[in-house]
Amino acid sequence: METETEPYVRLASLRELHQVVAQLSTARSMADTLQTIADGAVAALGFELAAVNLVRPDGDLLVAAVAGSDKAEAAIAGRTGSRESWERRLSMGERWGELRFIPYTEGWVLDHDDVPQWHTTGPAPRYPDEWHPMDRLFAPMYASDGELLAVLEVDKPRNGRRPGPWGCEALQLYASQAAIAISNARLRGNMQRALIRLEREQQALRASEESFRQAFEYAPSGMAIAEVGGESHGRLIRVNDALCRLLGRPGSVLRRYSFADLVHPEDTGVLLRTSAEGGRAELRLARRDGSYVWVSLRNSVVADAADGPQVQLTHVEDIEERKRHELALAHRASHDSLTGLPNSAELRARLGGRICDTTPDRFGRTAPAADRVTDAFEGYGTPPPRAYDHHEHVVAPDAPGGDGKGLAVLFCDLDGFKSINDRFGHVCGDAVLVEVARRLEQGVRDNDTVARLGGDEFVVLAEGLGPAEASDLAVRLRNGIIPPIRVEGRAVRVGASFGIGWAACGMTTEEVLESADQRMYIEKRSRSQGRRRAG
Secondary structure, eight states: OOOTTHHHHHHHHHHHHHHHHHHHTTOOSHHHHHHHHHHHHHHHSSEEEEEEEEEOTTSOEEEEEEESOHHHHHHHTTOEEOHHHHHHHHHHSEEETTEEEEOHHHHGGGTTSSSOOOOOOOOOOSSTTBOOTTOEEEEEEEOTTSOEEEEEEEEEETTSBOOOHHHHHHHHHHHHHHHHHHHHHHHHHHHHHHHHHHHHHHHHHHHHHHHHHHHHHTOSSEEEEEEOSSTTTTBEEEEOHHHHHHHTOOHHHHTTOBHHHHBOGGGHHHHHHSOTTTOEEEEEEEOTTSOEEEEEEEEEEEEETTTEEEEEEEEEEEOHHHHHHHHHHHHHHHBOTTTOSBOHHHHHHHHHHHOOSSOOOTTSOOOTTHHHHHHHTTTSOOOOOOTTOOOOOOOOTTSTTOOSOEEEEEEEEEESHHHHHHHHOHHHHHHHHHHHHHHHHHTSOTTOEEEEEETTEEEEEEEEEOHHHHHHHHHHHHHHHSSOEEETTEEEOOEEEEEEEEEOTTSOHHHHHHHHHHHHHHHHHHHHHHHHHHO
């Protein structure tokens, strides 16, 4: 039977309980929340000692907060009990609603397990509901999905009695509110850790972007970023100062172009064949003054895992000096050092590039069964060319099925050059050779080849000429050589003899040159005999 004061005590305790529950939501961290739970149990629930055992990620329970006794806190705070031992406690206790009570008569079996505990022995209870020092009372705290979050353990009721129905209900209510506070604290902790991780990632990203910006802007060689895909594919969207200096164009102007707009027309194919994903190419880019500079392009794509390629990063290295050196070496290897004309090896290479080693039939075909096909088409016009025969065959002007024109090979030998060397020395002779080379180049078309075969011998390759046109060219070139050449204050003269041969597929380069050489000797002998008869 309740006393007259008990209702007032309950009301005061209820108010105190509401206050401590309200304090649970003010804690800023998980540690503060757990300590507030322990402190509230002592302040509002009438117990002298409370401990919060928090479930760790590995499943064991850690004594995370203790209230009511400094000695108990020093003895058990921070210690861990296994999940197995805790499951044993929660399963063997008497069920007081959601609470678990283990009386001293049964709890002795738990004295030597690994769960941290603070209990003292004492005499047997004097009345049925008297609290014994070895009694144990637990309030499990669960999340909304049933996950065990922690266990609140209380001890030493101030009135010395086991809690009655109201006390048990208050403890259960407090435990449920504490579970919510722990869930919220865990959520806040996860959010705070996520925010910290996000901030670190953003800081790392900003640092990375700044590092890239500095590396891009201050790179000693050219750097460019271009769009990938879409209507503006290849357009430069960012360039550094080194590229602007290299091409002599401001960044605002370069951002209007793509590399396809700047590449030398002869190098367009090289650019198109260059892979956007790690491709390399050596080509020429246009400068503002109209000149071209040799560069090495290296591409890489900055890709996004979800959206695919985003932009293309291109490294542009100035290789003008190296390329000039390479071209100079190649030029020296293929050109005469005195006159600058293609040398004998280059002449043979150009001539060999136009003729093949197969003699075409009168229809211009070179298939192995050409004779049989020719017979089959006898009297029925020209059979179609072979699909696999892509070579444009060279034939002599008088060859059957030809158009009267061919690749003329003019062999030139200087008359009287030896006497100039003998009388005035090799320095004078070299000067004469240089001037003759210049006059020969002036007398031919842009696509014709003038080469120095060696000594005082020159060869001219002129394509698309008929016999009369080749003869006229030889006369013009001879007339261009005959005028006096001034060397070291004196005027010297040389003549020239020309032999005209014709290149044709099925001939070797040596046979072509030998044919023109023989015709030149015939021409020279004929002229010599003519002069003797005239004398």
